Amino acid sequence: MQIDFLLFDELTALDAVGPYEVLARLPGARVRFVGKQKGRVACQGGLGLYVDTTLDEVSASDLLVVPGGFGVRKLESDESVLGWLRAIDATTRVTASVCTGSLLLGAAGLLRGRRATSHWAYVDQLTALGATWVAERVVADDKYRTAAGVSAGIDLALTLALELAGKNVAEAIQLSIEYDPAPPLQAGNAQRVPRALYDAVFARTHARDHESAAR
Amino acid sequence: MQIDFLLFDELTALDAVGPYEVLARLPGARVRFVGKQKGRVACQGGLGLYVDTTLDEVSASDLLVVPGGFGVRKLESDESVLGWLRAIDATTRVTASVCTGSLLLGAAGLLRGRRATSHWAYVDQLTALGATWVAERVVADDKYRTAAGVSAGIDLALTLALELAGKNVAEAIQLSIEYDPAPPLQAGNAQRVPRALYDAVFARTHARDHESAAR
Numbered sequence: 470m471q472i473d474f475l476l477f478d479e480l481t482a483l484d485a486v487g488p489y490e491v492l493a494r495l496p497g498a499r500v501r502f503v504g505k506q507k508g509r510v511a512c513q514g515g516l517g518l519y520v521d522t523t524l525d526e527v528s529a530s531d532l533l534v535v536p537g538g539f540g541v542r543k544l545e546s547d548e549s550v551l552g553w554l555r556a557i558d559a560t561t562r563v564t565a566s567v568c569t570g571s572l573l574l575g576a577a578g579l580l581r582g583r584r585a586t587s588h589w590a591y592v593d594q595l596t597a598l599g600a601t602w603v604a605e606r607v608v609a610d611d612k613y614r615t616a617a618g619v620s621a622g623i624d625l626a627l628t629l630a631l632e633l634a635g636k637n638v639a640e641a642i643q644l645s646i647e648y649d650p651a652p653p654l655q656a657g658n659a660q661r662v663p664r665a666l667y668d669a670v671f672a673r674t675h676a677r678d679h680e681s682a683a684r
Numbered sequence: 685m686q687i688d689f690l691l692f693d694e695l696t697a698l699d700a701v702g703p704y705e706v707l708a709r710l711p712g713a714r715v716r717f718v719g720k721q722k723g724r725v726a727c728q729g730g731l732g733l734y735v736d737t738t739l740d741e742v743s744a745s746d747l748l749v750v751p752g753g754f755g756v757r758k759l760e761s762d763e764s765v766l767g768w769l770r771a772i773d774a775t776t777r778v779t780a781s782v783c784t785g786s787l788l789l790g791a792a793g794l795l796r797g798r799r800a801t802s803h804w805a806y807v808d809q810l811t812a813l814g815a816t817w818v819a820e821r822v823v824a825d826d827k828y829r830t831a832a833g834v835s836a837g838i839d840l841a842l843t844l845a846l847e848l849a850g851k852n853v854a855e856a857i858q859l860s861i862e863y864d865p866a867p868p869l870q871a872g873n874a875q876r877v878p879r880a881l882y883d884a885v886f887a888r889t890h891a892r893d894h895e896s897a898a899r
Contacts, residue, residue: 483705483861486731490698490834493729500730509734514708515715516701517734519724568862589862606866618862619705623835628868637881640871644885646698647783647804647833649872650865651821653843656855657864666852670859 470497470633473530473557475550475573476504476520479540479681482512483619484567488534491626494642495634503527505549513538513681524553529560532629536622537569537588539681544573551577563629565614567622574615575600583610588618589659590674604660620657623648685712685848688745688772690765690788691719691735694755694896697727698834699782703749706841709857710849718742720764728753728896739768744775747844751837752784752803754896759788766792778844780829782837789828790815798825803833804874805889819875835872838863 472492474485493500504510504520511517535554544550554577558564566574571587574580575598585600586592586608596602607625608615616625627648630639656662687707689700708715719725719735726732750769759765769792773779781789786802789795790813800815801807801823811817822840823830831840842863845854871877 481705482701486697486701489729489731490696493731502731514704514713515736516704516708516717517736519732519734521730521732606864607868618860620838620861620863620865624866624868631868636869640869640877640881641885641888643867643869643871644874644877644881645833645889646835647872647874648835648865648867649821650835650863650867651839652858652863652865653822653839653846654851654855654858656858657862659859659862662855662859666855666859670856673856674860 470495470499470531471529472498472500472532472534473503473527474500475533475535476502476510476518477540477544478510479513479538480510480536481538481568481619482514482516482518484536484538484570484622485518485534487620487622488565488567488626490646491623491630491642492532492534494645495630496638501527524549527557530557531561532563533557533561533565535566535570535573537567537572539678541569541572542678542682545576554579561612563612563614563633565616565625565629567616567625568618571595571600571615572598574613580613583613584608585610585613585615586617587615590671685710685714685746686744687713687715687747687749688742689715689717690748690750691717691725691733692755692759693725694728694753695725695751696753696783696834697729697731697733699751699753699785699837700733700749702835702837703782703841705861706838706845706857707747707749709860710845711853716742739764742772745772746776747778748772748776748780750781750785750788752782752787754893756784756787757893757897760791769794776827778827778829778848780831780840780844782831782840783833786810786815786830787813789830795828795830798828799823800825800828800830801832802830805886
């Protein structure tokens, strides 16, 4: 199975690496990291990831995964990327996104009239692209799978492992990455946190997104 | 706060990127990715991460994070790395590991007589290095924090965020990465899975580790 991750500057590293750690363990997985140029892209916070394949080297994929991050904003009007997403999507078995990666799928016109999700602070942007927001961690509509913010990509990928390779394989992967989460706090769900926390993180996120766009 | 991640070939990407996504969001965080040479290291599965700082450029750190992976085996007898770990550990506020990163801390002599953990399939190797294995997801002993396998690094990092920056900051980070895990299966805890699954994953993990060592 050919699995492709779109990489770009100011992506959120865990959006890509969470699903990667699961999906690269699927039997027969071949993984490419695709971007506008080969070489280093800088994630939010500075971590460098490597693009090994350029957009024009990829004409088809079985499973396309689009991560999010502040870098999404610069790509939302970049027809070289949006056209590529549409072309590859026409060949995939599954097209998936994590976090604000769904805004790129939406900007490419792929989520119009579909149920989908995104990072909780970007729900308005998602619905403005014609999708119907569903308050679930992983949302399926036809062959599209969209995940909520950042860490939800791990749950997305295990859901895909279950669908694509069956329960035995998915359980073995879950055990190999010891995914038995035990957060020390309970502040991960935007619908269940105090309003002050929600507002503070919402405001800070959008302020940083604007700063990023101005650079 | 200066935060340093040790990177090396055949590390497990999520061991490093899970904690990175949390810790890089701490107020005042400065993050370096430290390795033997600058440039690309290849994670298990092929993803390239970028080393921006060499071992000899780092003489002190506030928080050292050591990930695991099959590459650990080649470093366990590499005095240039073990000596560096001891030297930097002498300067840290916290020394932490994820997955089999604890075997590197152990090989450097830092876990002798201490409570610690590792990936569940490497408990014997951990105890052989003089540590006492504790079956918890994140284990604290003095300034050492060791996490269980791969995905446990996220829980480790949130625990550290709580300790180092307080509840408000840790909750804001948890909400920003929408860490409200919902695995579709319940196979992440080695002490609670069927014996056949445990044995199969244990055998495959060690077979791949040996293949990696032979390359």
